[in-house]
Amino acid sequence: MTPAPLRQHRPVATATVSPLRWLVSWWEVIFFGAVLLVLALSPSSYRDPRMRAALARHAWTDTAPILLGFSMLSALLTVVLTRIVVVTARSYGLSQYALEMVIRVLVLELIPLTAALFVALRCTIPNGAALAEMRRTGRFQALRRAGVDPLVREVLPRMLAGAFSAITLAALSCFVAAVLAYLAVYQLTPAGLPAYTRMFSHVFNPSVSLIFTIKTVFFALAVSVIPMASGAYDDYAAAPSSRESAALQGLVRMFAVLLLLESVSLVGNYY
Template sequence: MASAKLATGAAPRWGSAFLAWVVAWVRVVWLGAVLGVLALSPSSWRAPTRSALARHAYTDTAPILAGFTLLSALLTLVITRIVVVTAQSYGLSQYALEMVIRVLVLELIPLGAALVVALRCTIPNGAALAGLRRRGRFTALAGAGQDPLVVEVLPRMVAGIFSTVTLAALSSVVGMVLAYLAVYGFTEAGLAAYSRMFGRVFDGTVSLIFILKTFFFSLAVSIIPLASSLLDLRPGTSREAAALQGLVRMFAVLLVLEAVSLVGNYY
């Protein structure tokens, strides 16, 4: 009897939790779509919005650009050395540099750039937006005839996309250059072989997948934390728990995108 009552009570709770999960995802996707439309609308980019975008793009990119690039360079040198030495011991040295490029440039650097931007920029920006909303900033903007999404949210979202793409692009170039130098040194003798290997790795399909993956990574880390911070809290849910749920959503999307890109690249 008691177990039956427990099961009967648990079912509505599970159903309510699942419904809340679905509603939260729908609202995040809806808000992301709204921000996408606003970003493509010329009327959104008046002088104050452009100024805010420039400010956020600088503050979200400049402080972490040098550090992430140096970290990527160090990781490139370490992984290249390990892979080259291991490949030589098995007589597979002709595949070593290709493996480094595939692992670093195709997979690790875009994912690392997205995670760094999320942890250093977009998640704190989401917390800042939640604070502005609690203090009545959104209500004041709406009362003044301004759209809070355009004034406060849109510049932060576009700045997050810019930061992720910039970090991934610059670190990928640095990684490719250092991988060549780690194997061939400061000589032009390996340029022909390196160019052929690079063209074999980055064919049309892989290049398109790499561009799309980096772009969708930037969308995920820029939209989900900001959208999650603007969701109305369920009764009994703390803001820390809500922030954690947003973080879980973002990691889930990144995981799905990475899995899809792996399938596209290797199957």
Template sequence: MLTRLPGYSLPERLWRTLRRWALAWGRIVYLGAVVLVLVLSPSSYTRSARATLARHVYLDTAPILTGFTVLAALLCLVITRIVVVTALSYGLSRYALEMVIRVLVLELIPLTATLFVAMRCTIPAGTQLALLRQSGRFDALRAHGGDPVRMELLPRVAAGVFASITLAALSCVVALVMAYLSVYGFNLAGLPSYTRMFGHVFSPAVTLVFSLKTLFSSLAVALIPTTAGMYDAGEGAVPDSELGGLARMFAVLLLIEVVSLVGNYY
């Protein structure tokens, strides 16, 4: 949707919207490349930098682990029960568990984990960066020879990626355990057939697609919202960096999901 700017004709609004769109994606690509270089650079891991990184990783991961684990367990329990009961009613009980694992572990739970991290960690981190920039913190760092990207952006992006991958892995384990308990209860009788079915679902190709999907989704939710807080909206533009960052993040997540579905089922 085109932003209504007073005093501009439709072609001018279209041009400004396209320019803002191209500029925003260019900034994301540029900062993503810079962050990748900094992650691979030994100079980014000084003692103070390691302490800052560890603090951000802890603050972005530890406080949400318990709440998200409970949420994932309840979600898995409800969805597993619905799928199993529906499959039994249609005489498809042999496919129920495989369907649960494909729906929960491969698709729904990892996406829920990344969105949870975005809402609780990376979007607030983008707001913090915007406030730091507006308060003059970035200019003060540059005046003393510091780099705002290295000192402020990098720890938040790395913490967001770590939190997203950690929650995705934890939620997948919770989903597998809850699916087993929902069907077989607290006994080991169904463990051999369950492990065989799990191995059938997670073929090497599916495992590769799942790993890449989790990695790129984590990068998207960690980088895009924080990038929006590093820059001004621009001259003559409406200050909608947060909403614009959200829209771009959801667009990338949707694209990743579509590509993963194509890779898994076509």
């Protein structure tokens, strides 16, 4: 029978190892993302015709099928939210602040975050799971034996396509929301353009515009890099991987990073 003192010390050892494994896993995700960014900025990564063909294919399949649907969803959300805010503001005598509130909440905060989550759930997390399946079936090892880097051939096109899709959806949906917010308040008359452009420039001042751009880019990188790192974890991690699902790992880590980025942007915009 195991002595009682030994049984009491086992949970302490597990509690000591778990934070270390957590830190190591996050460090390797960061390192893996840095490797992908270096490859993305290296011209030699694009010399392979198969890599360029894979990049074009993934960029099309990750963006085109969801572009119209997400734009329509953003349009519907804009019309509903604008109507609610305008009617509520009028009842309190705050009509002059209604449109600015819609732009700040919808265009500045909600749409970039929603676009990133939409791309993650629709494209990048399934792509990360597909990479994990390739790893399990020996696809990566076969590419190495053929003298091809699996990061360049399989991982990099999916990462770039995911980032492109997130940025494209966010940019187009913000434009649609800005146009529909104007139409919901001023209808088809150009009489409101001076006031609207003045309000828009007040909201998107240089500092807010810079934060908005950086946040959108980092959202795109987060939803494209983290699922890829989780999918290729066993091949490029220094420590042995656990048996957790690659999709679940990517989802949890991605949500944590998105929450951190959104919190930092809110602090930069309003404090």
